[in-house]
Amino acid sequence: MLLFWPVAIPFMTAVLTMLAWRSLRLQRAISVTGGVLLLASAIAIMAAVAENGPVAAQAGGWPAPFGITMVADWLSAVMVLITGIMAVATLVYGLADVTAAEERQGHHPLTHGMLAGICGAFLTGDIFNMYVWFEVMLMSSFVLLALGGEKKQMMGALQYVALNLISSIVFLSALGLLYGLVGSLNMADVAVRLPQAQNDGLVAAICSLLALAFGIKAAVFPVYVWLPSSYHTPPTIVSALFAGLLTKVGVYALIRSQVLFFDVSTPWMRLILLAVGILTMVFGVMGAVAQGGFRRVLSFHIVSQIGYMILGLAWMTPMALAATVFYVLHHILVKTNLFFIAGIARRHCHTEELSRMGGLYARYPGLALLFLIPAMSLAGLPPLSGFWAKLFILKAGVDLESWWPVVAALVVGFFTLFSMLKLWNEAFWKSPPEELPDKPDPAIGRQRWRVIPVVMLAGGTVAFGVFAGPVLDFSLEAAKELLNPQIYVDAVLGDRS
Amino acid sequence: MEILLALLIGILTAAGAYLIMSGRTLPYLFGLIMISNAANLVIFTAGRLTFGRPPLVPPGEDSVSGVANALPQALILTAIVIGFGLLVFALALAFRSYYVLRTIEMDDMRAAEPVEGGK
Amino acid sequence: MNSLILSTATRILMPAILILSVFVLLRGHNEPGGGFVGGLLAATAFALKEKAEGLAAARRALRFQPMSVAAFGLGCALVAGIWGGLLYGHFLQGVWPFLTTGPDGAKGGLPLGSIFLFDLGVYLVVFGTLCGILFALEEAVASDADTGGD
Numbered sequence: 001m002l003l004f005w006p007v008a009i010p011f012m013t014a015v016l017t018m019l020a021w022r023s024l025r026l027q028r029a030i031s032v033t034g035g036v037l038l039l040a041s042a043i044a045i046m047a048a049v050a051e052n053g054p055v056a057a058q059a060g061g062w063p064a065p066f067g068i069t070m071v072a073d074w075l076s077a078v079m080v081l082i083t084g085i086m087a088v089a090t091l092v093y094g095l096a097d098v099t100a101a102e103e104r105q106g107h108h109p110l111t112h113g114m115l116a117g118i119c120g121a122f123l124t125g126d127i128f129n130m131y132v133w134f135e136v137m138l139m140s141s142f143v144l145l146a147l148g149g150e151k152k153q154m155m156g157a158l159q160y161v162a163l164n165l166i167s168s169i170v171f172l173s174a175l176g177l178l179y180g181l182v183g184s185l186n187m188a189d190v191a192v193r194l195p196q197a198q199n200d201g202l203v204a205a206i207c208s209l210l211a212l213a214f215g216i217k218a219a220v221f222p223v224y225v226w227l228p229s230s231y232h233t234p235p236t237i238v239s240a241l242f243a244g245l246l247t248k249v250g251v252y253a254l255i256r257s258q259v260l261f262f263d264v265s266t267p268w269m270r271l272i273l274l275a276v277g278i279l280t281m282v283f284g285v286m287g288a289v290a291q292g293g294f295r296r297v298l299s300f301h302i303v304s305q306i307g308y309m310i311l312g313l314a315w316m317t318p319m320a321l322a323a324t325v326f327y328v329l330h331h332i333l334v335k336t337n338l339f340f341i342a343g344i345a346r347r348h349c350h351t352e353e354l355s356r357m358g359g360l361y362a363r364y365p366g367l368a369l370l371f372l373i374p375a376m377s378l379a380g381l382p383p384l385s386g387f388w389a390k391l392f393i394l395k396a397g398v399d400l401e402s403w404w405p406v407v408a409a410l411v412v413g414f415f416t417l418f419s420m421l422k423l424w425n426e427a428f429w430k431s432p433p434e435e436l437p438d439k440p441d442p443a444i445g446r447q448r449w450r451v452i453p454v455v456m457l458a459g460g461t462v463a464f465g466v467f468a469g470p471v472l473d474f475s476l477e478a479a480k481e482l483l484n485p486q487i488y489v490d491a492v493l494g495d496r497s
Numbered sequence: 498m499e500i501l502l503a504l505l506i507g508i509l510t511a512a513g514a515y516l517i518m519s520g521r522t523l524p525y526l527f528g529l530i531m532i533s534n535a536a537n538l539v540i541f542t543a544g545r546l547t548f549g550r551p552p553l554v555p556p557g558e559d560s561v562s563g564v565a566n567a568l569p570q571a572l573i574l575t576a577i578v579i580g581f582g583l584l585v586f587a588l589a590l591a592f593r594s595y596y597v598l599r600t601i602e603m604d605d606m607r608a609a610e611p612v613e614g615g616k
Numbered sequence: 617m618n619s620l621i622l623s624t625a626t627r628i629l630m631p632a633i634l635i636l637s638v639f640v641l642l643r644g645h646n647e648p649g650g651g652f653v654g655g656l657l658a659a660t661a662f663a664l665k666e667k668a669e670g671l672a673a674a675r676r677a678l679r680f681q682p683m684s685v686a687a688f689g690l691g692c693a694l695v696a697g698i699w700g701g702l703l704y705g706h707f708l709q710g711v712w713p714f715l716t717t718g719p720d721g722a723k724g725g726l727p728l729g730s731i732f733l734f735d736l737g738v739y740l741v742v743f744g745t746l747c748g749i750l751f752a753l754e755e756a757v758a759s760d761a762d763t764g765g766d
Contacts, residue, residue: 001701008707011694018687061706070707109687128572135579142586154594155606158522161587165529166517168583172536172576179569180543585749 002048003057003070003123005041006080009034010087010116017108024103028095031108035091038115039084042077049077054481054491056125064492065186069125071492074478075325079122079252082332085460086244087115089453093340094237096449102235105147111241114140121249125492127178128185130253131171134217138164141246144238145230156230163226167216174209177202188492191260191485207262207269214257217250220310221279224303228287231302232295232352236343239295243302244336248328251309255324258313259482273314278408281307285415294342294352294427297419298335301378304412305331308393311405315396321479323392326472330377330385330464337374337457341367344450345427354423359432368428370451373458375424377465379417385464392472502542509535522591522601526584533580537573544569619668626668633661641739645727651735655742662747671754682748689740696734708734 013034020026048055054073058064072080091111098107117137124130142164146157179185181202182193197203212223219227227247231239262269284304291297305327312324342352344367349357361368377384390413397406464471481487509531516528544566552567554560595601637657644650666674678685700709714726 001698001705001707004697004701004707008694008698008701011690015687015691015694019684019691021681021684058706060700060708060710061704106683128575132575132579135583139582139586142583142590146590149593149597151597154590154597157590158594158603158606161583161590162525165583165587166532168580169529169533169536172533173539175572176536176540176543176569179540179572180545185572 001057002041002045003055003072004059006038006045006084006119006123007116009037009041010112010119013037014109014112014116017112018106021104021106024100027103027108031112032088032091032095034112035084035087035115038119039081039088042081042084042119045072046077046081048072049074054487056492064125064494065184065189068129069186069188069492070123071125071188071488072123073488073491074474074481075252075255076122078325078329078474078478079248080119082329083115083118083122083245086241086332086336089336089340089457090237090241090244093240093343093450093453096447097235097237097343099235102147107144107147110140110144110147111238114144114241118245118249122252125187126185127187127190127257128175131168131175134171134249134253135168137246137249138168141242145234145242147238148235150233153233156233159226160230163216163223167213170209170216171213174206174213177206177209181206186492187256187260188489191489192493194261203262207258210257210261211254211269211272214250214254215276217247218254218306218310219247219250219280219303220276220306221283221303224280224284224306227303228291228296228299231299232293236339236346240336240339240343243298243339244332247302247306248332251306251313251324251328254310255313255321255482259316259321260485260488270314270316273310274402274405277307277310277314278405279307280304280310281408281412285412285419288419289415289422292354294345294354294357294423295339296352297354297423298338298342301416301419302335304416305335305378307412308390308409311409312393312396314405315400315402316483317396317400318476318479318483319392319399320396321482322472322475323389323396325475325478326392326468327389329471329475330389330461333457333460333464334374334377334386337454337461338371338378340450340454340457341371341374344454345371349427349432354426356433357427358430359428361428362431368424370454370458371424371428373461375420377461379420380413381417383465385461385468388465388468388472498546498548499542502538502546506535506538506542509538520603522594522603525603526587526591529587530584533576533584537576537580540569540573540576544572623668626664630661630665633657633664637661637739641735644735645732651738652742655739656746658739658743659746659750663750666750666754671751671758675751678747682744682751684744686741686744686748689737689742689744691737692740693734693737696730696737699730699733 013030016030016034017027020030045055049072054071056064056069056071059068059070061067094107094111114137117133117135117140120133121130121137124133142157142161145160146153175185178190181197181199182190184190184193194203216223216226231242233239234242258269258273281304284300284302284307288297288300288304291300309324309327309331312320312327314320345357345360346352348360348364348367351357373384377386380386380390390409394406394409397403397409513528513531513535516524516531519525519528547563547565550564552561552565552570591601594606598606600606637654640649640657641651641654642649644654662674662678665677697708700711701707703709703711710729710731712725712727712729714728715723716725718724
């Protein structure tokens with residue numbers, strides 16, 4: 001039952017907030033409580049995994065591979081944990097940032113519906129079930145993105161919907177072929193049966209279709225265009241939640257499927273992943289350098305950072321996979337925080353266009369400092385988390401003497417620093433343009449609810465950097481487990497394998 | 498029968514891809530509907546075809562053999578319901594965007610993109 | 617739409633369809649039928665009401681917000697799942713509180729439990745969601761007609 005709580009709690013919260021639609025105050029209370037409970041259940045799962053190794057649970061008590069399985073190994077458990085942390089941070093930030101109109105249109109139920117989908121996708125041990133969770137997540141995110149119905153939002157949502165629907169269909173086709181080939185959709189069972197399938201062509205087709213489907217979700221080159229066109233349009237809190245978690249679900253699915261199903265059979269896939277990783281990094285950062293809107297710059301950086309994670313997956317050594325896990329965790333913390341700060345800066349300057357912002361350092365030095373921590377971490381300055389994340393990726397590459405990606409990663413790191421300095425210079429340092437009003441946006445609301453999560457996450461980033469050693473040890477543990485699918489299979493199928 | 502279905506899947510996908518590349522929102526969605534139907538047919542065909550044997554246990558028997566596989570049908574049903582929900586939302590979105598912008602040409606929908614040459 | 621025939625027929629048809637939907641829901645326990653189909657049927661009844669007597673009348677007949685009905689249904693399904701989870705440790709495992717086993721091993725009692733609660737949840741979710749979509753679309757069309765389609 002333990003493994004079902006991270007899905008059941010957000011769903012229950014969504015139900016209760018929907019039933020409490022008359023009272024916004026009650027909705028907020030339920031919503032935050034739900035987030036805290038989600039975090040608590042994630043911690044409980046983490047503790048269980050730490051004690052007993054990977055755990056599995058069967059819905060309805062039907063044994064795998066017949067029932068729907070939920071599995072938590074190190075990777076799943078830590079992803080759910082960070083989802084819980086982000087949920088609490090975002091919901092607290094939302095206390096100040098979500099307008100009453102958005103709340104009446106169903107902001108809270110949708111947010112929790114999306115969280116349920118994310119947690120479900122991380123925990124499920126059945127690939128068709130993963131498709132269902134993806135759709136739960138997508139459905140809520142579509143509506144969240146379009147909520148409010150501004151022109152800009154609608155256009156962003158259209159692009160997002162258009163590409164993500166294609167991803168869903170590709171995923172579904174891959175599942176059809178996979179089922180036809182091995183006759184099972186339980187991930188552990190597939191991992192056992194797929195190597196015995198005497199049909200290399202079909203395996204290659206399934207492998208590429210899955211990679212394409214998850215690649216669209218993860219926003220890799222050349223299918224990343226939906227992300228920068230849509231993530232800067234919705235309210236701050238929505239884009240912060242998307243920026244932190246949604247693409248990582250794609251990365252998680254990519255890691256899980258490639259490692260569990262195809263690890264030995266497809267060296268060509270790794271070559272493709274390597275190329276995709278490099279191109280994603282380069283195109284993402286180039287896009288970021290060219291942009292003039294605060295959140296648009298950050299959106300392109302999401303794409304660029306995904307490239308690093310894909311590199312780690314392509315190398316597929318214990319060190320490289322550990323670096324990828326480390327990178328994912330670091331990036332979720334930092335990117336969500338940067339979007340939070342972008343939201344605060346926007347309230348102060350009444351705009352997101354960098355050319356019309358400025359002077360934030362003189363007026364709000366505290367905010368400027370809080371921006372510097374995640375920004376420099378993203379750029380990879382020691383001793384913050386981003387430095388270690390990049391260092392581990394580079395080390396994995398150097399160990400393999402895979403020089404081109406290493407050079408690309410270094411160059412992209414340089415441009416990331418450049419682009420973060422641009423944000424700093426334009427929004428915080430330069431003197432404000434004359435038309436900038438002195439007073440912040442009157443809709444700024446209860447500022448402390450915004451500052452608390454920002455400080456929390458910034459503290460988290462620093463702690464992540466200071467305790468990089470233990471986190472790396474943990475990531476190595478997760479990587480070892482990933483590279484030995486037998487552990488996963490044993491946890492799910494038990495003696496029957 | 499498999500060959501017939503395979504051809505049908507191919508035709509649906511080709512027609513869907515053609516519509517998707519039209520650069521207009523409404524044909525794009527129609528194309529998506531076609532391709533998603535093709536995907537459902539892929540699952541159906543991959544689950545092995547049987548002729549005229551529903552997956553039911555006749556009265557008085559304990560087990561069955563040689564009947565249709567019920568699992569792909571359940572998967573398709575799930576996929577249809579989900580796909581239906583998503584497409585309804587996408588259609589509503591396309592409809593709203595037509596009302597706001599008075600166009601279905603995707604090239605004219607640049608409200609989310611920065612203005613060329615700065616502003 | 618103002619049609620005497622339709623509105624008169626609706627008065628008879630609506631209860632009949634609603635009863636049929638409940639019948640299908642209950643029958644779904646062991647035979648073809650179930651919450652999904654039942655919910656669709658119930659939504660049809662309200663669609664008929666809406667067509668015959670207008671949106672306001674249909675909303676009044678439903679009494680609750682359609683999305684609240686759907687939320688309540690989702691809640692039912694979740695409770696059914698958690699019930700089995702807390703009792704037997706497996707999420708969604710069936711619980712049969714009224715089922716008895718006699719001393720000779722014969723099964724008796726009422727086969728009513730968490731499975732039915734789950735089915736009822738599906739029924740309400742489908743019913744509520746469809747009514748919600750239907751009413752929202754009808755409202756959008758109505759407001760477009762008011763403003764001359766713009």
